[in-house]
Amino acid sequence: MSKDIKTKHIELELSAVIVSVNGFDVPEVLSIDKDNLPVRLPSGPFDPENDKTLELGLRNWIIEQTPFTPGYVEQLYTFGNQGRVVQRHQDDDPKRIVSVGYLALTHHHEDDVLPAPSKWEKWYEFFPWEDWRTGRPDIIDKHILPALEKWITSVDCPKEQDHRAERSASCFAMRDHIDWDYEYVLERYELLYEARLIPEVYRDKGEDIPSLEQLVPGKMMRHDHRRILATGIGRLRGKIKYRPVIFELMPDSFTLLQLQKTIEAIGGYRLHKQNFRRLLENNKLVEETGEMSTKTGGRPAALFRFRKDVLLERIAIGVKMSPAA
DSSP, rough: OOOTOOOEEEEEEEEEEEEETTTEEEEEEEEETTTTTTOOOOOEEEOOOOOHHHHHHHHHHHHHHHHHOOOOOOEEEEEEEETTEEEOOSSSOEEEEEEEEEEEEOOOOTTOOOOTTEEEEHHHGTTTOOOTSSOOOIIIIIIHHHHHHHHTSSSSSSHHHHHHHHHHHHTTTOOOOOOOOTTTHHHHHHHHHHTTTSSSHHHHHHHOOOOOGGSSOOEEEHHHEHHHHHHHHHHHHHHHEEEEEEEGGSSSSSSSSHHHHHHHHHHHHHHHHHHHHHHHHHHEEEEEEEEEESSSSSSSSSEEETTHHHHHHHHSOOOOOOOOO
């Protein structure tokens, strides 16, 4: 937005990172796809007269516009940077949109019908460097690290070079003694933004977007919604370690393999099967239903359900585990 434009109106909107897992191994986010523009997150205005709280306003809006009744809902952050969204007020004065972002979890039923223009999007299409389930993504070594090296050395100041190098090493594990931190989703996105390696930075500055060969692969979103999504993914990855929110994404009954695959899909890494099942047993997170599933493609598997009494027994309990080597 041009610096000589003064905003006289502020509008508060509620944006939702609505997460589901399709087939127990494809994490998805609900998006709005219309007007031949990049997709955006679902969002709606806050109604100060009828919405008693921000969260109730969000829940009412989700129920009205989608086939979902959100279970777990958590406020993420307030996004209000100047120029993030510019719209024209009725008197042709620009208005500034301040968005309160939320993370909402739901189970995706196969027969759910989404009203247009809503659609599910695979979240790793926006952040392809975040999925380590089959090993270190090629995009990191082929595209990201060489581009960051050029960015680091593009300044003459040694102090600034050191600062850029430290940030890059921390976010993308560019040194042998630094491990990949799966929760640094937002930090990695913001580093790529600052290094001018994603298309949003050129769009936000009103510049021509360079060719795809000069950018890091990854689907862009409208406004700053990829930043909001990164915030939601990082928060969820951290949350599943100490709160049993993963079960908000599961059906009423499930196999242990389905639960493991869902956690791996969200975290972006593989779990050690025996350690995972030992954790479930020790913490008594699940209990058998007494029924078997025949949809496993092999031998029938026991069905389990979340043992809700665990919420009354402990304050902090989740699936804190290290990725398999």
